[in-house]
C-alpha cells in the first residue's frame with residue numbers, strides 16, 4: 001500500500017512497508033509554524049535488527065550484479081529527483097525550514113550525487129600496478145564491504161542521504177538507513193523512490209527513529225561500515241565505538257567553528273557578500289556555516305559597517321517565499337542553544353552589533369507563533385584563545401567579528417585556534433596570502449574569494465581535527481565502503497618472487 005494513504009507512516013524493511021515492532025510514534029513538524037506534517041512509527045532495536053538481517057541476506061546477490069546493473073536502479077532515482085525538483089524542494093523547505101531556493105538546491109545536490117555515483121559505474125575501479133617481475137600482473141581491485149549503516153542529518157534531508165547511499169549501493173553494499181527524526185517525511189519519500197525503482201528486496205532498508213535506533217545500527221556486528229553526518233558529540237561517540245571493533249569502519253563528518261579571513265588585500269564586495277552568505281544561509285545551520293569573521297584592522301571599520309548593515313536587513317520570513325533570505329531554525333532546542341550562546345558571548349565581553357535574535361513578530365509569516373524563529377546576532381570581540389564563544393559551534397546565525405593586525409600568518413593562527421577544522425575561507429587579492437591559507441589553514445574544505453558554503457558533490461567533503469574522521473560523502477566515500485585487494489597473477493610457470501627472494505626448495 002502506498003505510504004501516502006497511511007495515517008501513520010511506516011518503515012521500509014526487506015522490500016515491505018511495515019509498522020515494525022514498537023507502539024510509539026512521533027510527529028514531523030513544520031518549523032515555521034509548528035504544524036504537524038505527519039505521524040511516523042518510531043523504530044526500535046528489533047526493527048533495526050530485522051532491517052540488518054534483510055540487508056545481510058540481500059548482500060551476496062546484490063554484490064554479484066555488475067556495477068552497471070546496480071547503477072541502473074540509481075538512474076531511475078536520478079530522473080525522478082529531477083522531475084520532482086520543485087515539489088521535493090517544497091517538501092524539504094516545509095520540513096526543515098530552509099528557504100525555498102535552498103530546499104530546491106538540496107534536491108539538485110542529491111541528483112548530482114546520484115549522477116556521479118551511477119556514472120562512476122562505467123569508470124575503472126582499481127589500479128593496474130607495475131611489478132618487479134616481468135611475468136607478473138599486479139593490480140588493486142575493490143570489493144564491497146557488506147552492510148553499511150547510514151545515519152543522516154536534517155539540514156540536508158535529501159542530499160546527504162544520497163551522499164551516503166548512492167556510491168555505497170553502486171559499489172555493491174546493502175544499506176540500513178536511519179533518516180533524521182526531524183525530517184522523516186523526506187526519509188519516507190526517498191524510500192518510496194527506491195521502492196519505485198524496483199531495487200531488490202533488502203538491498204535498501206529505511207527505519208525511522210531516534211538515537212536508540214541509530215545506536216543499534218552502530219553497535220551491530222553485521223554492520224561493516226557506519227556513515228554518519230551530524231553533531232560532533234554523536235560523531236565522536238560513534239567513532240569511538242566503531243574504532244574499538246577491529247575490522248569495522250566509521251566515516252563521520254561533524255560540525256565546525258568555521259572562519260573567514262578578510263585580509264587587508266580583500267575586495268570589499270566579495271568579502272561582505274561571502275561573509276553574509278556563509279553566516280546566514282540555512283539560518284546558520286550548515287556544518288560549514290561561518291560563525292567567525294577574522295578581519296584585518298586596515299579595513300575592519302568599513303567591513304563592519306557594511307556587514308552590519310546587511311545583517312540588519314536580510315529578510316527573515318516565510319521560507320516558501322522566493323525573496324526570503326532566512327527561515328526558521330529546525331526546533332526549539334536550536335532556539336535555546338542559540339540564545340544560550342548569545343548570552344555567553346555577552347558575558348565573555350562581546351559588544352553586540354546586531355541583535356535580531358528574537359525577530360519582530362510583524363516581520364514573520366502567519367502561523368509563526370508556533371514556529372522556531374531567530375535572526376542574526378552579530379558581535380565583536382577581542383581575540384582571546386580562552387573564549388568559548390570563539391571555540392564552540394552554535395549552529396545558528398551567531399557571528400563574531402574579530403579584528404587582527406599584522407600579516408596573514410596571524411590571521412591563520414587565529415583561524416586555526418578551534419578544536420574544529422571543517423570549512424574556511426580567505427578573502428584576498430594576493431595569491432601569496434591565499435596560498436598561505438591553502439597550505440596552513442586547518443580545514444577539510446578551503447575557499448578563496450568565495451563563501452565557505454556550497455561545496456560541489458564531486459569534491460571530497462570532510463573535516464580535520466574534531467570535525468571528522470573520514471569522508472561519508474562524495475568521491476571519498478568509496479574508501480569507507482570498499483575493501484581493497486592487491487592481486488598478483490603469475491603468467492609464467494616459473495615462480496619468480498619480489499625482492500629477489502628465491503623460490504627454490
Ligand code: UN1
Nearest residue numbers: 156286287288453454455
Ligand atoms: C552540511 O552542512 O552538513 O557545502 C552539508 C555545502 C553543502 C553541504 C553542506 N554542499 O554547503
